[in-house]
Amino acid sequence: MGNLFWNYGAKGAGISASVAAAGTFLASLLGGWDFMMKALIWAMALDVLLGLLCGAKSRSLDSHIMLWGGINKVLVLAFVGFGVVLDRAIGMGEPYIRTAVICFYLGREGLSIIENSAKLGIPWPGFLIALLGQLKKQGNDGVQKK
Structure with a gap:
């Protein structure tokens, strides 16, 4: 090397x-290459891998869905960058908004990882699967769907 x-x-x-x-x-x-950013990148990569495996298992790989999934990941990184801009504009000296954005998307990626790995047959505690089912019934605004 x-x-x-x-x-x-x-x-x-x-x-x-x-x-x-x-x-x-x-x-x-x-905003730097710290542990939070590494965790988000790892979660995004694992989510992509598990999504591809789920698509392969169900024989439903779709390039259109993969394209929009990739665009979604790029937008997540853009939102992190926007959080950095807001932190600097406020001038607090600490990356509060960036950290909140990363934590939010880490949570979403984590739920997607649980969902995709459960589809692949990896066991998860029942309460997590039930929670995931409840969250699926709600929209992004938290309002219960009928």
């Missing part, structure tokens, strides 16, 4: 530097 630049020469070094610069820029837009 230490010979990366020697093996690929100046072109490899330029590519590595470009990837590092892009990663640094993205991390700064998202």
